[in-house]
Amino acid sequence: MKTLTLSGVAFLTLTSAAVAGTCPAATVADMAGVARGAYPQVFELAEYESLGNCTMEFAANPAAEALNARIHGNGPLPALADRIPSEPLILTPYDSIGTYGGTLDALSNATESGTSDFMSVRHVNLVRYSDDLTTIVPNVAKSWEWNADFTQLTFHLRKGHKWSDGAPFGARDVKFWYDNLAVDSNVREKPKDYVLVAGEKMDIVVVDAQTVQFNLPSPKPGLLSHFANHYAQGFQPMHFLGKYHPSVDANADANAQAIGYENGYAAISAYYGNSDWMDTATPMLNSMDKLDGLPAHTVPTLESHIIIAESTEGRHLVANPYFFQVDTAGNQLPYINEQDELFVGESEVRLLKLVNSEVDYKSQALNLDYAPLLMENQEKGNFSVDLKPEIALATFAFNVTSENMEKRKVFGDLRFRQAMSVAINRDEINEVVYFGLGRPQQYTGFSPTPGFVSGEVEQSFAQFDADLANKLLDEMGMKDTNGDGMREMPNGEALVLNLQVATQAISVKLVELVGQNWKDVGIDSTVKEVTTDEFRSAMSSNQLDVTMYAKGQPLAVILGVSELFQPPFDNYFNLRSAMLWGEYVDTDGKSGVKPPQYVYDMMDDINAFQSAIAGSDESNAIGARMVKTMVDSLLFIGTVKAVAPIYHSNNLKNFTEFQTQSYAYYRSYPYRPTQWYLDE
DSSP states (O other), rough: OOEEEEEEEEEESSSSSOOOOOOOOOSSSSOOOOOOOOOOEEEEEEHHHHHHTSEEEEEOOTTTTHHTSSSTTOOOOOOGTSSSSOOOOEEEEESSSOOOEEEEEEEEEEEEEEOOHHHHHHOSSSEEOOTSSOEESSSSSSEEETTTTEEEEEEEEEOOOTTSOOOOOOOHHHHHIIIISSOOOOOOOOOOOOGGGGTOOEEEEETTEEEEEESSSSSOOTTTHHHHHHHSSSSOOOHHHHGGGGTOTHHHHHHHTTTTSSSSSHHHHHHHHHSTTOOOOOOHHGGGGGGGSSOOOOOSSSEEEEEEEETEEEEEEEOTTTTEEEEETSSSSSOOEEEEEEEEEOOOHHHHHHHHHHHSEEEEOGGGHHHHHHHHTTHTTTEEEEEESSSSEEEEOTTOOOOOHHHHHHHHHHHHHHHHHHHHHHHHHHHHHHHHOOOOOOOOOSOOOOTTTOOHHHTTOSSOOOOHHHHHHHHOOOOOOOOSOOOBBTTBBEEEEEEEEEOTTSSSHHHHHHHHHHTTOOEEEEEOOHHHHHHHHHHHTTTSEEEEEEEBBOOHHHOOGGGGGSSSSSSSSOOOOOHHHHHHTTTTSSSSHHHHHHHHHHHHHHHHHHHHHHHHHHHHHHHHHHHHHHHHHHHSEEEEOOEEEEEEEEEEEEEESSOOOOOTTTGGGGGGGGEEEEEE
């Protein structure tokens, strides 16, 4: 191994053997004679050198030292040879080898609201989906294998991979994440369903420094898919957070007290949070008085960029100088030096900033309502708007565990939910809200609808039938007793549905149309736009009559994440309902409200579904059964599946068209944003 310096830029040669030739700078548009490797658009180093009959030389970002100096806690920057793995991941740029520099301007709603499209730009996990949304490809892990019955998944990591502060990354960081964070009740009261297998913990074994095994109590083939599409990363820095964990370091509490925290777990909470959400606020926001004494202002990362400044107005990030990916010409990625994220809570202001070309990329919280104005200004603003299919669809849920016992009786009556579903004029919604580009359907949990779900099930109670709605409400004894045109509950009390709308994931116009549909059959309502944080807080505390948000996941996600089929039927960030059923299940009946038997049947079915081989007769039969249970219960009422805008500046290069405008495959993650660059 030797290092050469040309024109002030360090180049690294990873072999002293005779050079077979300079590696071709292949792109997806022009592979320069290099054959496809084992996976689309990515190569391992030895593989690329073999296919290209070459020896790759590596070049650093000229600004790397200056960027590193802005990362609090980082020491002097070593040579590139000591920063990238000896087994880096080679990414093939879409159109061209990029140029270094620039700042990517992003727009989010708030600290933990509307941030996933921006998070996905810098995100890494053990593996990811390629842009075909079918093939799982290497990322942090260079390879993996299952045993025959899908009860053991082994990952092989990259030699020489380092965290953003230069500390070695390896198998122990995966085990630390699982044992000491994901399933430690002192850090997280209840483990997320995706770190369990049929409700049971896995056993994580460090085989050697770069090899880690997940030993499962029962089969779960979808575990790999989870690591390919989910924001929750399967690793955390043991060298940093472990200093504050009592099970890792006997001096954890003293170490935490030395930097101003009460104990080790308090320090972990400040750095890592009580959530697995990547954008949990850092000590820069939550512990301003302690900043001077902190070893770092945020947790070291493997992502392409790291946060160096944070406030209630936004965040600023710089490129990770230890990042493990390079392009086919040997340039260390990412190309873009900095990222700036601005928080804007008002949807109208966000739209104005997009029209004014103040943003480089945006997909989250862009409803189709915005498309006409955005498309009208594309040429003048030098940006592009692509309309792509959504995976989730706008969905409503009635609070069957309402604290108001009379409302609980009404919402818990299947006839009411059936009436409210057929009262919705989905064709009108499609024309008015989605410009006729959508397709009415019922919520099934799965989206797109897999082959084991029949069209009849998908359209169950999705027809517009005001007469049937009125008939069902009459049967319930919901009459207009005071002559105001609106029905009262069977006990005579007024019923006014409070429709609180968070426009991050559902259109106000759609909610207003649904509200009017319900008024037309005598169910009164009010519509109020709220922030996403307000909506999530009220939903989580069981305060809402009706919850509404985009909902639905593809088969690939559901194979690894069971939350849509067990109460409260999703996570904090999405559409939940029946909060007290969830509490009952979580506490083993100590508190909350016991769910009906069909909910337990769905929970058994999702566990069996995840253990079966996808596409098998067994899997299809289980899937069809749990979807029918979900649809028959109408706990969630679907509306129209349509398209939504994706916005990007024309100065943002190597940007390819997405297949979907959706969160399900983690937005930009399959499209390799680390090879984006700015041409301004």
